[in-house]
Amino acid sequence: MKKLVLSMVITAAAAAAFAGSAFARDVWVNGYTRSDGTEVRGHYRSAPDSSYNNNWSTEGNVNPYTGESGTRERRNY
Template sequence: MTMLKALAIAAGLACAASGALADQYVRGYTRQNGTYVQPHMRTAPNSNPFDNYSTRGNVNPYTGQAGTRNPYAVPSVPSGPYVGAPSVRAPQAPCYGYGCR
C-alpha cells in the first residue's frame, strides 16, 4: 500500500511539473499608449484554443479567474476590399465578327 501511495504522489508531481513547463513569464512593459502592463504568467503560445487560461472551462491558477473565451468561436473576417493578391480576369475566348469589343 505504501508503494502505491508513493507512486501516486510521484505521478501527481510529474503532472504538476509538466503543466508548469507550459507557462511563460512575461516581463512588465509599457504599451505605445503609455499604459504599463504588470509582469505576469501566460500559457505558451500554440494553436490549441483549449489549453489557455482565458478559455471557457479553464481557471487561471495564478489569479483564480475563470476563462471566458469561447474555444469554438470563428475569427471575424475583416470587412472592406481584399488587399491580398491582385484580381485576375478569366481568359476570354477570341471574338470574331459583329458585337466584339
C-alpha cells in the same frame, strides 16, 4: 533498510517531478510600457501552441495564478 531508503528517494523524486510539471508550460512575460504610456505588469501566460481551447481565457479553464475562470467561447474544430 536500503530498499526503504531507495523507495523513499524514488517517491520524493516522482512527487517533485509531478509538482513541477503542473506549471511547466507556463511562460513569464516581462512587464513593459505601451506606446500610450500605460504600464503593463509582468505576468504568466500559458505557453503558445496551435490550440485555442487550452488557453486560460477559454470557457472551462481556470487561470491557476488568479483563480479566474475563462470567458471566451470554446471552438469546435
